[in-house]
Amino acid sequence: MDLIPVTIDGQRIEVPEGTSVLEAAELIGIDIPRLCHDPVLGAVGTCRLCVVEIDGMRNLRASCTTKVTPEMVVRTGTPRVQESRRTVLELLLSDHPADCLTCEKMGSCKLAEYAYAYGVRKGAFAGAEHHYELDDSNPFIVRDMNKCILCGKCVRACQEVTGKNVLGFAFKGFDTKATPFGDTSYLESDCIFCGNCVAVCPTGALTEKGMQGQGRTWEMEKVRTTCSFCGVGCTVDLNVKDGRVVGVTSTDGTVNDRAMCVKGRFGWDYINSPKRLTKPLIKRDGRFEEASWDEALYFVASRLGEIRQRYGSQAFGALSSARTTNETNYLVQKFARGVMGTNSVDHCART
Ligand code: SF4
Ligand code: SF4
Numbered sequence: 486m487d488l489i490p491v492t493i494d495g496q497r498i499e500v501p502e503g504t505s506v507l508e509a510a511e512l513i514g515i516d517i518p519r520l521c522h523d524p525v526l527g528a529v530g531t532c533r534l535c536v537v538e539i540d541g542m543r544n545l546r547a548s549c550t551t552k553v554t555p556e557m558v559v560r561t562g563t564p565r566v567q568e569s570r571r572t573v574l575e576l577l578l579s580d581h582p583a584d585c586l587t588c589e590k591m592g593s594c595k596l597a598e599y600a601y602a603y604g605v606r607k608g609a610f611a612g613a614e615h616h617y618e619l620d621d622s623n624p625f626i627v628r629d630m631n632k633c634i635l636c637g638k639c640v641r642a643c644q645e646v647t648g649k650n651v652l653g654f655a656f657k658g659f660d661t662k663a664t665p666f667g668d669t670s671y672l673e674s675d676c677i678f679c680g681n682c683v684a685v686c687p688t689g690a691l692t693e694k695g696m697q698g699q700g701r702t703w704e705m706e707k708v709r710t711t712c713s714f715c716g717v718g719c720t721v722d723l724n725v726k727d728g729r730v731v732g733v734t735s736t737d738g739t740v741n742d743r744a745m746c747v748k749g750r751f752g753w754d755y756i757n758s759p760k761r762l763t764k765p766l767i768k769r770d771g772r773f774e775e776a777s778w779d780e781a782l783y784f785v786a787s788r789l790g791e792i793r794q795r796y797g798s799q800a801f802g803a804l805s806s807a808r809t810t811n812e813t814n815y816l817v818q819k820f821a822r823g824v825m826g827t828n829s830v831d832h833c834a835r836t
């Protein structure tokens with residue numbers, strides 16, 4: 486692959502053909518601000534926050550959609566660039582609620598982060614503001630369209646990551662809205678509640694319902710682990726506060742990037758359930774009693790042996806689970822065939 490020489494903020498670098506200016510800058514540690522760009526989504530260059538100056542070009546260019554060309558000279562932080570970014574942020578804040586104090590996104594909001602970095606406050610431009618009703622009609626996702634900056638990441642995530650196409654842009658001009666077809670609620674749409682739109686939303690427009698009021702981002706310890714719902718094994722971050730899991734978020738650069746399904750992202754509340762079994766129980770005289778693992782395993786093994794001896798191998802069948810690995814499922818069928826002597830083996834994921 487041809488390498489293209491470019492100079493960014495005085496640093497010379499060679500990057501593969503097809504690299505965007507934003508990606509090239511990242512390679513030398515220059516972090517260009519962006520709201521609509523995401524490495525796993527197609528670049529659209531709509532937010533205009535990532536603009537840069539390029540020698541020989543009259544207008545500022547969106548660095549996420551501009552590919553490097555040989556001997557390109559780029560400047561990412563000139564006064565003109567900074568002023569343009571400030572204006573973009575001022576325009577966004579002109580139709581944005583001053584709600585940071587109680588917003589669930591505070592601490593991980595890209596809009597708040599850039600407003601702080603560029604010293605931008607609400608009030609530079611006065612005009613009409615939206616007053617949408619909060620949509621919390623479904624069990625998993627809260628939508629506050631007053632905080633939407635129309636970056637379109639949710640639309641692209643639903644289309645490109647989930648493959649569902651539930652979302653699009655409805656209406657025009659000031660009334661443009663990122664919403665399901667027909668401007669319905671998520672509940673009335675074809676949404677499968679994977680939450681991949683929530684994972685990419687840079688503001689508090691889309692947030693996890695189960696995490697509302699549970700604590701601030703910086704109060705949560707992120708414990709990286711593997712989702713236990715199926716054998717795919719998505720990497721997830723358990724959000725732990727005061728020793729309790731209060732939510733699950735997904736993270737970049739793992740096998741699944743931030744993509745997950747509804748079970749892994751929103752089905753975590755069983756972890757804190759008082760009904761959850763944490764020790765083996767053996768039923769004696771009609772009542773379950775706690776037992777040690779040795780005791781429980783010995784009990785199961787002896788009862789299976791008795792059943793096989795008394796009723797024959799065909800009295801036994803093994804039902805395995807999608808929540809275990811292929812290796813575990815292999816062992817289950819091996820046990821059924823090799824030890825119990827039956828081919829009666831099935832799996833909960835078979836339809
Ligand atoms: S979305 Fe961001 S900027 Fe808007 S209220 Fe929430 S934290 Fe503040
Ligand atoms: S939750 Fe999933 S299916 Fe529903 S709108 Fe978001 S990305 Fe699309």
Ligand code: SF4
Pocket residue numbers: 632633634635636637638639640663682685686687688690691
């Ligand atoms: S809901 Fe979030 S991701 Fe979707 S367009 Fe609005 S700000 Fe962007």
